[in-house]
Amino acid sequence: SGHVPASIIKQRFKEDLKSDVVEALVPKHFRKEAEKQGLIPVSQPQVTDLHIHDGEPLRFKATFEILPEIDVQGYKELRADHPEIDVKDEEVEEAVNNVREQHATYTSVEGRPLADGDFAQASMDGKPKQDDDTSKPVHMDEVLIEIGGKNTVPEFTQNLRGANAGDTREFEVSYPEDVADKRLAGKAFVYTVKIQAIKQKNLPELNDDFAKELGEFTSLDQVRKQIRENMHAERKHDAERQAKDKLVAELVKRNEFEVPESLVDRQIDVRLERGLRALAAQGMKMEDLKKMDLPRLRVGQRDQAVQDVKSSLLLERVADLEKIEVGEDEVNHEIAALAQQTKQTPEAVRARLTQDGGLDRIRNRIRSEKTLDFLYRQSA
Structure with a gap:
């Protein structure tokens, strides 16, 4: 009658069915059993000794960290x-x-050469005297150089003093080893400076009018x-x-207590991601980031990650004992601040956070901050 006998279907799909059953049932039963025994799993269970036969109860062993x-x-x-x-x-x-x-504003001075206290508006080229990879030529189209200024390299003051607008001066600068910019330490450059204009600096008077110009004062x-x-x-x-x-x-x-390895691993991920993001924000290129030795970096982050996990577990425990809770208004306040930063509506931010588990992270962070406030208040 066109019906395939159930036994054949069973045979053919046994493996598929088995894996579906396992995927559906194992996590459900695992969660139920863990709750019954009052255990809080922090890692994915490793399932072994799976016993799955027709008409018999499902049995398995699960190894996990709590x-x-x-x-x-x-x-x-x-x-x-x-x-x-x-x-x-x-x-x-x-x-x-x-x-x-x-x-400050700057006005042009006509009819006299550069003197101390003036600013040279200039274009500048610097060529390194040494031939090494770390010294690159410098070029600036427009730069203000204070003649005799306390932060001005002395050779610039000595060579530009007395020059007129339109003049070009060429001179050498040998930087000492203890120069503030470490990239220049012990290096020598030949500079060509073309003076475009002589400027005088004008500072506003310190009075109530100046205050009003600053805005709401x-x-x-x-x-x-x-x-x-x-x-x-x-x-x-x-x-x-x-x-x-x-x-x-x-x-x-x-x-003193042992922390679950899976939590430490997760925290190492968090720390590494934060570090790599910071490097990217400072302008490090993607290909250089990819070249980094991640296994070695992970080892380097381990001790601090263990401390992070311990402190967050301890703060959570103190919060439980002291009944420190987070109100909805506090979460809303945080969401409103995030919405303002990202120029979105609070509803959109909440929807996104609900999807990726971000609301719990916010709650945990607020609770942790409140617990720290509590410890600080009572530590006087």
């Missing part, structure tokens, strides 16, 4: 510095002067107050960050 039981010790006895944050008047004045320098005192507050907040943040890092390091030191 989160260690951590009985966290001594977190209430941790102590950290809570230094008084001080911003001196002269530091505020220095910052005000930096803002003033940024708003009505007086210079307001500018000073804002600068002082920013410096104070930045220093307070840095001091807290350092103190929290020390607290976590001390917490890890007081609590």
